[in-house]
Amino acid sequence: MIADVKKNAEHKMQRSLEMLKADFAKVRTGRAHTGLLDHVMVDYYGSPTPVPQVASVTLVDARTLGVTAWEKKLMGQIEKAIRDSDLGLNPANSGDIIRVPMPALTEERRRDLTKVVRSEAENARVSIRNVRRDANDQLKKLLKDKSISEDDERRGQDEVQKLTDKHIVEVDKMLQAKEAELMAI
Known part of the structure; x- marks a missing residue:
């Protein structure tokens, strides 16, 4: 039972780290990367569709993305979607390829952007601490139901705390790396 609680908590904490990584990927740095347009939606026959599902996104150079639509008539819509997104990008359509300079x-x-990144990291830390609280509540409930002993409950809480500490250190490492990436000129 304690192993189930611990495994569940670790899984949820790992998901928090994955969400943080996804949130960090949305924060634009000076360099181009193909994942930048993953969240930009294009109207594709009446349904909002991510750019990578209607076009190929490539790196032209370190500061430029190239977007080639699979259907030529979508070029204008893709260009408009990129321009209207909150990424602050100004694409240039050259007929067969849309160049997106960073x-x-x-x-x-x-x-x-550093403030935004710190806020995202703090949200991840709060999420991890909430998982810890939920796991500790489950352990207390098991103790109350007399499914485990007090020693087992204490040991379980210690293991959950170690998991929490490990994942918060991971959040801090990710934050440091992203801040360094942002401040690099």
């Missing part, structure tokens, strides 16, 4: 980040914008 503008250099100003120092002020880098600081703003």
Whole structure:
């Protein structure tokens, strides 16, 4: 029973880390990467569809993405979707390929993005602590139901705390790496 609680908690904490990684990927740095357009939606025959499902996204160079639509008539819609997204990008349509240059980040914008990244990391930490609280509540319920002894409950809480500490250290490492990436010129 304690192993189930611990396994469930670890799974949820790992999911929090994956969500943080996905959130960090949405924060734009000065470099281009193909995952940047994963969340940009294009109207594809009446349904919102992510750009990578209607076009191929490639790296032209370190600061430029190339988007080639699979259907030529979608080029204008893709260009409009990228321009209207909150990424602050200005695509240029050259007929068969849309070039999306990554503008250099100003120092002020880098600081703003650092604040956003810190906020995302804090949300991940809170999520992990909530998982710890839920796991500890489950252990207390097992103790109350006399399914486990007090020693087992204490040992289980210690293991859950170790899991929590491990995952929070991982969040801090991810935050440090993302901040370094943002502040690199």
